[in-house]
Amino acid sequence: MQETSPITGAPLSGDAEQYLTFRLDGLDYGIPIVQVQEIRGWTKVTPLPNSPRYIRGVLNLRGTIVPIIDLRLRFNLEEAAYDATTVIIVVNIGGRLAGIVVDGVSDVISIVPDQRRPAPEFEGHGNRQFVQGLTQVEEKLLVLLDVDKLINHETLAEAAESAA
Amino acid sequence: MTTILTVDDTASMRQMISFTLGSAGYEVIQAADGEEALKLAQSRKVDLVIADVNMPNMDGITLVKSLRALESYKFTPILMLTTESQAGKRDQGKSAGATGWIVKPFNPEQLVNVVKKVLG
Amino acid sequence: MAIDLSRFHSTFFEESLESASIMEAELLEIERSLRRGGGAATLDAERLNRIFRAAHSIKGGSGTFGFNRVAELAHALESVLDEARSRSRVLDLETTALLIRGVDCLRALIRAARGDTPEPADAEELRAALERAQVSGRPASAAPRSEAPSGNGWRITFRPHARFFHTGNDPARILRALAECGPLVVRPELDRLPEWGELDPEACYLGWEVVLQKPVPRAALDEAFAWVVDDCELDIQPLSAAVAPVEPAGSPAAEERGAATIRVATAKVDALVDIVGELVITQTMLTQLVDDFAPERLTRLRAGVDQLARHTRDLQDAVLGIRMLPIGFVFSRLPRLARDVSSMLGKQVELEISGERTELDKAIIERISDPLVHLVRNCIDHGIEPPAERARAGKPAHGTIRLEAYHKAGNVVIEVSDDGRGLDRGRILEKARARGLIPPDAALEPAQIDELIFTPGFSTAESVNGVSGRGVGMDVVRSNIRALGGGVEVASTEGAGTRFVIRLPLTLAIVDGMSLQVGNEVYILPLAWIAETVRVTAAAASQPAGGPEIITVRDEYLPLLRLDRLFNLQARASALDEGIVVVVEADGKRAGLFVDDLLGQQQVVLKSLEPHCERLEGISAATILGDGTVALILDAGSLVRQAHSAGAGLAGLRPPPGAAAGAALH
Numbered sequence: 044m045q046e047t048s049p050i051t052g053a054p055l056s057g058d059a060e061q062y063l064t065f066r067l068d069g070l071d072y073g074i075p076i077v078q079v080q081e082i083r084g085w086t087k088v089t090p091l092p093n094s095p096r097y098i099r100g101v102l103n104l105r106g107t108i109v110p111i112i113d114l115r116l117r118f119n120l121e122e123a124a125y126d127a128t129t130v131i132i133v134v135n136i137g138g139r140l141a142g143i144v145v146d147g148v149s150d151v152i153s154i155v156p157d158q159r160r161p162a163p164e165f166e167g168h169g170n171r172q173f174v175q176g177l178t179q180v181e182e183k184l185l186v187l188l189d190v191d192k193l194i195n196h197e198t199l200a201e202a203a204e205s206a207a
Numbered sequence: 208m209t210t211i212l213t214v215d216d217t218a219s220m221r222q223m224i225s226f227t228l229g230s231a232g233y234e235v236i237q238a239a240d241g242e243e244a245l246k247l248a249q250s251r252k253v254d255l256v257i258a259d260v261n262m263p264n265m266d267g268i269t270l271v272k273s274l275r276a277l278e279s280y281k282f283t284p285i286l287m288l289t290t291e292s293q294a295g296k297r298d299q300g301k302s303a304g305a306t307g308w309i310v311k312p313f314n315p316e317q318l319v320n321v322v323k324k325v326l327g
Numbered sequence: 328m329a330i331d332l333s334r335f336h337s338t339f340f341e342e343s344l345e346s347a348s349i350m351e352a353e354l355l356e357i358e359r360s361l362r363r364g365g366g367a368a369t370l371d372a373e374r375l376n377r378i379f380r381a382a383h384s385i386k387g388g389s390g391t392f393g394f395n396r397v398a399e400l401a402h403a404l405e406s407v408l409d410e411a412r413s414r415s416r417v418l419d420l421e422t423t424a425l426l427i428r429g430v431d432c433l434r435a436l437i438r439a440a441r442g443d444t445p446e447p448a449d450a451e452e453l454r455a456a457l458e459r460a461q462v463s464g465r466p467a468s469a470a471p472r473s474e475a476p477s478g479n480g481w482r483i484t485f486r487p488h489a490r491f492f493h494t495g496n497d498p499a500r501i502l503r504a505l506a507e508c509g510p511l512v513v514r515p516e517l518d519r520l521p522e523w524g525e526l527d528p529e530a531c532y533l534g535w536e537v538v539l540q541k542p543v544p545r546a547a548l549d550e551a552f553a554w555v556v557d558d559c560e561l562d563i564q565p566l567s568a569a570v571a572p573v574e575p576a577g578s579p580a581a582e583e584r585g586a587a588t589i590r591v592a593t594a595k596v597d598a599l600v601d602i603v604g605e606l607v608i609t610q611t612m613l614t615q616l617v618d619d620f621a622p623e624r625l626t627r628l629r630a631g632v633d634q635l636a637r638h639t640r641d642l643q644d645a646v647l648g649i650r651m652l653p654i655g656f657v658f659s660r661l662p663r664l665a666r667d668v669s670s671m672l673g674k675q676v677e678l679e680i681s682g683e684r685t686e687l688d689k690a691i692i693e694r695i696s697d698p699l700v701h702l703v704r705n706c707i708d709h710g711i712e713p714p715a716e717r718a719r720a721g722k723p724a725h726g727t728i729r730l731e732a733y734h735k736a737g738n739v740v741i742e743v744s745d746d747g748r749g750l751d752r753g754r755i756l757e758k759a760r761a762r763g764l765i766p767p768d769a770a771l772e773p774a775q776i777d778e779l780i781f782t783p784g785f786s787t788a789e790s791v792n793g794v795s796g797r798g799v800g801m802d803v804v805r806s807n808i809r810a811l812g813g814g815v816e817v818a819s820t821e822g823a824g825t826r827f828v829i830r831l832p833l834t835l836a837i838v839d840g841m842s843l844q845v846g847n848e849v850y851i852l853p854l855a856w857i858a859e860t861v862r863v864t865a866a867a868a869s870q871p872a873g874g875p876e877i878i879t880v881r882d883e884y885l886p887l888l889r890l891d892r893l894f895n896l897q898a899r900a901s902a903l904d905e906g907i908v909v910v911v912e913a914d915g916k917r918a919g920l921f922v923d924d925l926l927g928q929q930q931v932v933l934k935s936l937e938p939h940c941e942r943l944e945g946i947s948a949a950t951i952l953g954d955g956t957v958a959l960i961l962d963a964g965s966l967v968r969q970a971h972s973a974g975a976g977l978a979g980l981r982p983p984p985g986a987a988a989g990a991a992l993h
């Protein structure tokens with residue numbers, strides 16, 4: 044069964060990438076599905092002392108200890124309470140694992156490279172470094188994220204300094 | 208598949224011989240001393256035995272004698288690994304019934320050549 | 328086909344170094360018994376055989392893999408050893424010492440071949456000395472025969488003896504080998520064939536006349552007949568002649584640094600395979616039960632899960648066991664060390680070793696070696712008296728150092744004891760007072776005085792004589808052992824001797840810890856760091872000049888770290904007497920950690936936080952508790968440092984008047 048683009052409805056060529064989309068504070072985001080290892084509900088984490096605010100702590104993932112990042116805090120948004128729909132997306136970047144807390148997960152969609160647009164400046168965010176590109180799905184804006192930068196230690200350290 | 212039994216108390220030599228002859232298409236089994244080798248030889252048919260002379264538990268010469276005493280190994284080629292200075296050992300080996308010897312050090316090509324000649 | 332032999336190099340290096348160690352150990356034994364006046368009878372044949380075989384193996388392997396310097400020296404050693412084991416000579420002290428030096432050099436050459444160290448300078452000199460030491464003049468190596476035949480070919484008469492086949496030889500093979508040399512004209516000789524009825528199928532009756540119409544070198548023919556020269560009548564006559572030199576084959580010595588490896592007994596791996604097999608069976612059974620589940624099957628499900636737990640424990644033990652090596656590896660270098668150190672100091676020392684087969688984790692073995700060396704050196708340097716003094720004390724002239732290793736209560740225990748003069752408590756007290764480590768009027772029990780030797784900066788060595796080492800004190804020994812999760816204690820009797828007892832965990836990956844409650848979180852603190860736990864009242868605490876909080880525990884000032892504040896948690900206990908203070912000791916300094924409660928001791932499996940998380944101050948690793956949650960493991964060293972950096976200059980403060988001392992709980 045050939046895939047069709049959610050945007051144009053036309054059949055997709057082979058180089059379409061699949062993205063997992065999720066909601067955060069009313070906006071839609073997407074990350075490449077190949078980087079997603081699994082999706083879990085929220086469970087209690089063990090806090091890591093003297094870490095940046097957005098690192099909520101660590102979790103036991105079948106024997107591996109994985110840091111959990113609150114994406115709202117990462118983007119300097121208001122903290123939200125965690126409830127039954129809160130989800131942790133566990134990503135795997137070249138063997139490094141991390142969990143990202145989001146409001147809820149939506150669909151997996153296919154996007155062809157030429158549907159991506161570069162990111163303009165975001166007002167009030169200053170988080171352009173995490174944005175890989177933009178696209179539109181069914182008239183909604185979808186922000187494509189650079190997961191590597193999200194969980195990367197260097198940028199975490201820099202952000203810690205700027206947040207301090 | 209032609210099976211070769213290599214006997215040497217030095218693991219690196221066994222590995223080298225095993226790998227070299229294995230690459231040449233032979234099946235190679237290993238033993239670390241004469242006693243082990245004798246047991247192995249009795250548990251399965253082996254087409255050629257390559258054994259070092261100096262080993263604990265049962266040295267090469269005794270191994271040759273023991274193998275030749277077995278009905279199934281009366282005519283099996285048995286080669287001893289010796290050094291050039293061990294002329295006496297070579298004679299002892301021959302008297303015990305060894306087919307011939309390979310002089311250490313040898314390189315892999317030499318080993319394969321000799322084995323090919325012996326096994327036809 | 329070109330085969331690259333470098334893949335076998337690391338195995339060769341490992342086993343050759345092992346062989347060299349065996350040679351050294353056996354030669355040292357021989358030297359000892361010769362010293363004691365034993366004659367040729369003490370030169371046990373089997374021992375000489377072992378040493379010979381070790382040299383022989385090294386020679387063979389190094390030649391094969393192209394490490395020619397090693398092969399040459401090994402050959403020289405082997406020659407002398409061959410004479411000894413074949414009784415054409417009897418080893419004396421001088422030759423034995425030369426052999427020992429030779430083995431040292433051999434080890435250095437092997438390591439140089441591996442690329443670890445530069446080549447030793449004395450290799451050639453030792454090789455020559457060993458050659459001179461030979462009783463009979465054996466040639467270094469037989470030169471290949473290079474006869475230069477000339478002409479048009481050869482006529483060969485080849486008549487195998489009757490029992491030719493019984494050596495596994497086959498005339499057809501030899502004829503094939505000749506055929507490879509050039510075109511042959513072959514005529515069989517059937518004169519020895521008996522009547523059919525008298526034919527023995529296992530005997531050889533045939534002969535051949537072979538004319539080889541090509542001027543190949545005689546060496547090629549000799550090679551074809553090399554193995555059977557004594558088993559046949561052979562006549563080789565030239566038809567004409569030709570020349571060809573013989574080239575030695577050589578392979579370049581490709582050096583390869585060995586990757587870190589472990590040699591494991593196959594029995595251990597077999598046991599693992601068995602356990603995994605059982606695991607698979609149990610897992611299959613459980614899967615079936617769950618797929619087809621009904622409530623009345625709950626008991627069977629429980630039983631299956633229990634079985635799974637057992638297999639997992641077995642697997643854990645077996646896998647950890649793979650990293651376990653016998654402590655003999657570490658002990659093995661000590662006799663040599665003892666010999667060298669005692670001769671340097673003019674003392675006579677016997678080393679007695681037992682329990683070499685006691686196993687412990689490879690990582691611990693690598694790190695316990697230096698502390699043990701230091702302890703043995705210390706024993707010889709300070710503990711064992713010179714022979715004259717020993718005689719005066721009615722002791723035998725040679726001192727004895729006992730090394731004993733055994734398993735006890737989930738730990739490995741190593742005892743290092745000597746029958747020397749024991750710790751000089753008077754001198755220890757003097758030094759401690761002189762360095763301000765104890766107040767001048769303190770009255771200490773003997774055991775407490777002994778403990779002082781572990782204080783940092785303490786050393787009773789009047790001079791650094793190159794034996795006990797510069798700057799390496801007992802405090803470093805203790806902290807190194809502590810860093811492994813173990814501990815060391817000392818006991819001493821004046822005039823009779825000293826005994827050090829080292830305790831080590833079976834593996835680094837598992838730690839005995841105390842669970843601490845801080846707010847809503849649980850932290851684990853390894854027991855090795857805990858000195859004691861106390862309950863402290865507000866009266867015992869003070870905060871001088873707006874600096875860090877300080878508490879008093881039995882006349883001692885300790886900086887206090889409140890873990891709830893340090894880790895940004897909401898503590899349950901705010902007043903000091905509602906919580907507990909854990910006194911930790913690291914790097915010679917002590918500090919108090921204030922926590923809500925002690926939850927008990929447990930063994931935990933260490934899990935690294937990296938690579939997924941960053942390193943954190945005060946946290947060394949993490950573990951997974953029984954309920955699946957993550958608990959962080961505290962790094963006492965870091966915490967103590969933090970506590971002390973906040974409060975410098977604690978020494979010398981007098982306790983405030985009326986301070987109540989803390990009551991020890993543990």
